[in-house]
Amino acid sequence: MKKSFIVLLICIMGFSMFACSTDKVAPGDEGEGEQVNEVEDSKEPVRVASLKGPTSMGLVKLINDEEEKENSSYEFNIVTMADEIVTGISTGEIDIAALPANLASVLYNKTGGQIKVAAVNTLGVLYIVENGETVTDFEDLKEKTIITTGKGQAPELVLNYLLTQNGLVPNKDVTIEFKSESTEVATILSSEENVVAVLPEPFITSAKMNNDRIRTVFDMTEEWSKLQDEDGSSLVTGVLVVRDEFLKDNKEQFDEFLTQYEKSIAFTNNNIDEAAALIDKYGIIKEGVAKTAIPKCNISYVDGSKLVQSLGGYLDILHEANPQSIGGKLPDEEFYYAKE
The missing domain is CATH 3.40.190.10 (Periplasmic binding protein-like II)
Incomplete structure (x- = not known):
């Protein structure tokens, strides 16, 4: 059943932590006849996936910063095919993902609301x-x-x-x-x-x-x-989504991720030469191309009420043209997440 579901999502698309702890008991000092229980919390890393291209460009500073830490809380994976993200989200192997805007709606509809969209990360490209x-x-x-x-x-x-x-x-x-x-x-x-x-x-x-x-x-x-009025939609390419099950147990951590993600996106836009070098480092595109392309990729961070306005109106227009392009119906208000 799950295999059929994933295949269906890929066809519609046409393009796309579990926290656990273990107790470790350290051997006691037998000479003093005492045993010390030492509890060490161990968490699986938060698994973040993004598509190779503009939707990954805003992540590179965050990825680099986490790599430089001795113990990062995150595991990043930049993939070339959207179906890899579809599969990972559907099976619970990916917690957070940057993916095409219409695919986020497809996943929300087909999983019965098991993901939420938290931000636009790329406007039109x-x-x-x-x-x-x-x-x-x-x-x-x-x-x-x-x-x-x-x-x-x-x-x-x-x-x-x-x-x-x-x-x-x-x-x-x-x-x-x-x-x-x-x-x-x-x-x-x-x-x-x-x-x-x-x-x-x-x-x-x-x-x-x-x-x-x-x-x-x-x-x-x-x-x-x-073509839009003052409160109209935007042309949206990519969004950031989170699995609802992960979010329920890790809301504070996810909100902090969003804060760092927004800073990472700002870094890409405001430090083009340095960002281009990182974009090349992580195999997204060559540094020379990135330097010219970054300003034209509309890498953005849009959340809150502006997210609902920008993305909601965009999905509405796609729905009018081809309902299946967004999974058959417009997502309800539970689709949208706003950090506190």
Whole structure:
């Protein structure tokens, strides 16, 4: 049953402590006829997973700081596939995870509310780019082909939303051609003139290093924001979630983790050179690419009421376009966690 459940989550996704103690008795000083009981608390580390890419960039200072401690409370794992996080959360092998925003909603719905989202860690990383000079506004996209990834998932749904809101009918006024990987899109963009594509950072930065004709036409995060009112949603890429069972027994520790996580994200944004070196150190992307890409990755920390506003509205729009992209229904208010 569990295996089938995990497979179902991976299909929907299309992209994604237990505290224990042991008592150790030290041998007594037999010469004095006394035995001293020495109790040593032993806890398993908090297991934190994140996806390789922008959603891990804000973690690197925290990871590095914990590595330098003699006895860290955390075990970090940066993974390349979202299904590794799906499996880990579902089986209880991961306590805290940074993952795509829509996948958090899928997991919440499919696990019956066994996770909570605590913060947005990455706003939009998607951009419309062109190898050429033919597009300056949305009207110029009419009768063009846009190549992208994520059919039926966030990249397509966000693109369709922006096209529709700007007077274009997807797959009528604009042809959308899907590829399986962002690397494939980037290769086509770099090698063919007048190609228009939707790509995330840091793929755009890498592509521009190989071809100086590639330019950014639209920042999709900015275009999304233009369509919202003052209390509207944000374009959200990644969030931080926690297993509810872990949270119940470790609330104080998790709140402290959030405090350190927010500081780590601020470090990444405010110390680009040092952060880029750490991003390279942990195998996320190369230092040279990271230096240019960090400001464009919208690495953020959003929690509390702003989290509900930003993420809730975003999920609402995805739900209207494709309910299955967020697990079939909008999460209820228990989905959101706020530290005290």
